[in-house]
Amino acid sequence: MKIGDISRMQPLEIDGGKILKRVLIGPRDGAPNFVMRLFTLKPGASTPYHTHPWEHEIFVVDGEIEVVQKDGRTKVSQGAFIYVEPNEEHQFHNPSEKEASFICVIPKEGGE
Secondary structure (H helix, E strand, O other): OOOOOHHHOOOEEEOOOOEEEEEEEOHHHOOOOEEEEEEEEOOOOEOOOEOOOOOEEEEEEEOEEEEEEOOEEEEEEOOOEEEEOOOOOEEEEOOOOOOEEEEEEEEHHHOO
């Protein structure tokens, strides 16, 4: 069993620190199937618009996130959950003036 505390984890800074990524649980912890990551988006930050062959399960922990997909944009906030299908184009954008964070679970094939 692993019990952790994000306040003791050093985040990986992406896009000049606009996005912070913490791998909460993954293969390094002995998890055989999935990787759980916590992303924090600074105000105005966006992940790349992209696709890949694995699914995502997302839970919005704090703030407001705009989910971008080929059919449009949907704003969600704390407590929302999102299923991104394999090969579905997607992006996450923080349109607000406050940080937003979400948990993203992927299969280990997706890397960390």
